[in-house]
Amino acid sequence: MPTEDGKSANTGMDGLTSPWLEDFGASLLRPELGAYSPASNLSQNDVIRARQRAGEPIVNLGFGQSPFPIPQPAVDSLRQHAADGRYLPACGIPELRQAVSEFHRRLDQLDPDIFTPDGVVCGPGSKELIFLIMTVFRGTVYIGAPSWTTYRPQTLLSGRSCVTLGLSAADSWKITPEIIGANLTGDPRRLLVLANPDNPTGQVYSDSELAALAEFLRRERFIVVSDEIYARLNFSLSHRSLARLYPEGCIVTSGLSKWAGAGGWRLGYALFPRPLESFRRAVASAATHTYSCCAAPVQHAALALLGNPEETAKHSNRSARILAALARHCERRLTEAGAVVAPAGGGFYLLPDFEVAREGLRRLLGSASKEPTGAAMCERILSDIGVALMPAGPAFLRPESELTVRLCFVEFDGAAALQAVRELELEEADNSAPLPDDFAAKYCEPTYSAVVRLADWLRSVQQA
Structure with a gap:
């Protein structure tokens, strides 16, 4: 709608801006939310998935998505009640x-x-x-x-x-x-x-x-x-x-x-x-x-x-045994390469500390006068070996200079791994015992090999 001087009034309907919005600006938000941002784990996962869809061979060890299929009774019930x-x-x-x-x-x-x-x-x-x-x-x-x-x-x-x-x-x-x-x-x-x-x-x-x-x-x-x-x-x-x-x-x-x-x-x-x-x-x-x-x-x-x-416990126990076997592999490989790793007792995660790589990383990054950060290290790992991790700082409330990372050991075919455990149970005397030492190598790719590459990378950086 034109004004008296013949110019068009900015009503905001054209998808551009409105003067009253410009006047308020950031003051429309609560002050303490000025630096507020989306959940970092979800944001990183979106970026990594887009790069994977574009054809990049990335193993995503940065996101805690369960690898296991939803138990069939729940899927059947969902279908039954979909209306x-x-x-x-x-x-x-x-x-x-x-x-x-x-x-x-x-x-x-x-x-x-x-x-x-x-x-x-x-x-x-x-x-x-x-x-x-x-x-x-x-x-x-x-x-x-x-x-x-x-x-x-x-x-x-x-x-x-x-x-x-x-x-x-x-x-x-x-x-x-x-x-x-x-x-x-x-x-x-x-x-x-x-x-x-x-x-x-x-x-x-x-x-x-x-x-x-x-x-x-x-x-x-x-x-x-x-x-x-x-x-x-x-x-x-x-x-x-x-x-x-x-x-x-x-x-x-x-x-x-x-x-x-x-x-x-x-x-x-x-x-x-x-x-x-x-x-x-x-x-x-x-x-x-x-x-x-x-x-x-x-x-x-x-x-x-x-x-x-009872049936739920069988499913979750099989899942836990698989994850435990893979956690032990990750802990062993990374510890042997010099990382400090507190052994996990459950879930999907480890928080290894790669402090041993600091000096070599400083040389690789060309930052002799600047301390490497966890984020810079994770970017270098992604670039060098195609493995995505999340730095513990600041998203997990650790210092940005700390070389700790969250490692999610969930990138594998959970359905195939569960079926392998079911077959093992037919021959086992104890269905709660640790799985065989070679289980993770057989059924937990690509996480198994990605952790091997990560350990090799950690060794190489110390020698850089």
């Missing part, structure tokens, strides 16, 4: 909530009088539920460093104060009472996020470590989000939950993304203990105002899995 487009209860259908409660009672020995079906809230992934927990919580959130890439950004989004607990390889990257105690603030309302098994380190807490944490957390009146999304992939085939020792203060989160290979289905859940019922109600209310409910077909598919814990 169900109803809004279902925000916290999940009663049958699914009952199955979640019973599943964790049988496999993790959670007290059914404390963790009841009424205490279950289902959501589109445990990530969403952890965010809602932070959002309704009034207090300070404590997280480890390193930790999963999303915990810290979620504290920013929810507007919560956050204390990062600096961890070390000397303590196997684990949170301890001493570390928490040295970082306590004056805020008496405290929430700890504890991943067990851990992402990005693969560490699993022992019974004695959990007991010490439970005693400390109870005394200091912490609420705990016990993120147990990798629990079914514990290499010992027997998960220990902090909620057994500190049930009144623990919210357990889990879902189908990792052990069931259903990350794209987005089905997670949180189990709230009865003493935290008011907390559960606040999260359940937030659910009605955000995601409304999980997709109906996915809820029925989840019921097909969680309603049969």
Whole structure:
């Protein structure tokens, strides 16, 4: 529409800009989100996948996508209920909530009088539920460093104060009472996020470590989000939950993304203990105002899995045995090449430290006066040998100068590996024993060879 002087007014309808938007600029965003960015693991994976589609021979050891197929009963149930487009209860259908409660009672020995079906809230992934927990919580959130890439950004989004607990390889990257105690603030309302098994380190807490944490957390009146999304992939085939020792203060989160290979289905859940019922109600209310409910077909598919814990345990135990065999290969090869590696106890990950390569890397990068970074090292590894890794800093809250990386040992044909384990079980006396030494070499390509190349690269850099 022309103005009195004959010029066209900028209404914004032409897809360009509007003066009032220019006036506001970045002030439309909350100040603390000025440097906010997408999840680094998802962003890197998008870039690597695009390069793979373009024909680059890259082995992606930087993204934690399950290699295993979704169990067939869940797929069949999803097909059967695909036409169900109803809004279902925000916290999940009663049958699914009952199955979640019973599943964790049988496999993790959670007290059914404390963790009841009424205490279950289902959501589109445990990530969403952890965010809602932070959002309704009034207090300070404590997280480890390193930790999963999303915990810290979620504290920013929810507007919560956050204390990062600096961890070390000397303590196997684990949170301890001493570390928490040295970082306590004056805020008496405290929430700890504890991943067990851990992402990005693969560490699993022992019974004695959990007991010490439970005693400390109870005394200091912490609420705990016990993120147990990798629990079914514990290499010992027997998960220990902090909620057994500190049930009144623990919210357990889990879902189908990792052990069931259903990350794209987005089905997670949180189990709230009865003493935290008011907390559960606040999260359940937030659910009605955000995601409304999980997709109906996915809820029925989840019921097909969680309603049969014995068969589920067989599937997840086979997966865990495969991952354990591959983890041992990665640890052995990288340790022999000079890396410092804390052995993983579960899940998909290792956090090796390549500090031994610093001097050689400085020479290769031509940065005699500048310290190499983890990101620069990962770029060089990708360029030299076609293996993608994620630097631990800053995304996993480690210093950028630290030469630690998250290595995801999941790039292989999970269906073929599972079938090989099923065939081995017919001849085994003990279906919980470690798999044969040559299993990873036979059934876990290309991860197996990529780690061999990575170890060779690490040796060569030390000699550069």
